[in-house]
Amino acid sequence: MAKNKGSEPFNPYEGNILVDGLGPIPSPTELENFLLNLPKAPGAILEAPAYIRLHELLLLENLFVPSPTSISTAQSIDLSLRHSYRSRDPRIPANRWGEVEQHAKGPTSVRPPALDEVRGARLVTIGGAAGTGKTRTISKSLSRYRELIIHETFPGLVGQHVQAVRLSVDVPASGQLVDLAAGLMMEWDRVFTHGLGSKAARFELPLARYRHARKPSQGLPMFDEWSSVARAHCLGVLHLDEIQNFFRIPTLEQRRAKKSADSLPELSVKDDQALLRLLTWCNSMRIALVFSGTPDGMHAFARRLSVLTRVANGFFHEFSPLDGPNGPGFKFFSKRLESYQYVRNPLKLDEAARNTLHRLTASVPRILIGLWVGGQRIALERDKEDFLLTDLETAAATLLGPLRPAVQALLKGDPVSLRRYEDLMHLNDGFWKQFWR
The missing domain is CATH 3.40.50.300 (P-loop containing nucleotide triphosphate hydrolases)
Structure with a gap:
């Protein structure tokens, strides 16, 4: 049943029952908090075997940081x-x-x-x-x-x-x-x-x-x-x-x-x-x-x-993609990513790491998350479990290999390449479904 919100102060729609059931008008901060989706951060799961942690790692599919x-x-x-x-x-x-x-x-x-x-x-x-x-x-x-x-x-x-x-x-x-x-x-x-x-x-x-x-x-x-x-x-x-x-x-x-x-x-x-x-x-x-x-x-x-x-x-x-390895949006997003590491020896996301991420993903959030997951999968296969920049390179060439032409098209930035990028991304919808299984 719709609840009447007409008694709220500064209500431009006071008494309109079609608006009453929508709830209070949200502020930009409330919208940001509502859109933000942060999976559970690694904690006690780090004590579990690597093959168990892989299942938690895939929860990163749900990560969403609103721009x-x-x-x-x-x-x-x-x-x-x-x-x-x-x-x-x-x-x-x-x-x-x-x-x-x-x-x-x-x-x-x-x-x-x-x-x-x-x-x-x-x-x-x-x-x-x-x-x-x-x-x-x-x-x-x-x-x-x-x-x-x-x-x-x-x-x-x-x-x-x-x-x-x-x-x-x-x-x-x-x-x-x-x-x-x-x-x-x-x-x-x-x-x-x-x-x-x-x-x-x-x-x-x-x-x-x-x-x-x-x-x-x-x-x-x-x-x-x-x-x-x-x-x-x-x-x-x-x-x-x-x-x-x-x-x-x-x-x-x-x-x-x-x-x-x-x-x-x-x-x-x-x-x-x-x-x-x-x-x-x-x-x-x-x-x-x-x-x-x-x-x-x-x-x-x-x-x-x-x-x-x-x-x-x-x-x-x-x-648009994020604003490049040194932009505030990219830095904020990468800080969120950095907190989701399921290896014994995590990777520090310094300037060199951010540059590598940008080069391999063109700063597209969906590809960034996929690469971060793929790199850790490779790191978890080693006994030392040290997450290295080379793991990101390997993941980009193997697990995310079908996306490389799309990333190159975005990095070039010319209109013809960008049109091809859209085709490639839509052709790879099936790839993403398989990737997150």
Whole structure:
């Protein structure tokens, strides 16, 4: 049940029951502490045999040290979510557009808002190189809020009403509206059945038709049906990941054939109806929209004039590798790493060690953690258990060998190499799954 936070001092949303259940507005420090994830530091486990310590070592997969970009992104998501509910305060009849009342009576059509009623929600776009913390930041930021909030009373209704706070889906590989609408329906039913029981499934019939005979022409009516339900349940924020799937991206072979960034073709949209419908939806439904994806996908997305207009009223965040071996961000991150050593004779992370880490990882956090784990695995195979810089070199050449071309591409820093880096990182998703087993 939603708790009323209206009595808190300096509450810009006082009395808005759609915001009450989100909890107090977090400070940047609170967001940083929430995003930070530090596995249990080595202690008594150091007395265990090496083969036992290997299992503790793999807990480093969960290490996450938020960057300033991570904290700013979390704040933008919180701002956009709360702002979307400000313009839909159900105490004001004009803000309801009648959709909640009509939806409660049955699947009738919903009156679209008049132009003077529309105050579009903010669009948050998030891009950057793979392995720099985009996905972890977004998923953890959204997890601050419950998926569903049950209101015992709700303006304009008799009895309970369920508020859907957040929903996250991947843009389908086809990039078509029909598959996106099906994905939204499937995830909606998963959230509601998990929170309320099997009887809460809403889209069994349209999904059955979709599975029986998928037709692109189903896309618009399916999306509009999902949109009507989402609006009636006061959805706060929709996150769409893998935004590059909306576009036809050149294959790895085509990229390798190009000698300059200027010679690469512009990315075309697979299904213009899907992107256009989403942007129109964001404008008219007043529901916050979070887009994330690879740099190529975000670049193509941002080139559309309609998107630029929305970004001008929204937020854009770009994640990058850490700031090099002597930068404050890298030093802070490496200090965290240094405290997670499961060997008898640990390695001191001095300037030489930081330079080695940068050269072997291009300062990408995901690769840094993987190399730190790989180097210790090699050190633990020796009786002396002395963690050496040569262990990092060996791990980079063997355990993390498939990533070396990607690291070299990042270190070069030219646009063509960076595009190849993104391809290589996505091709190596299977590698990471095997690495952490």
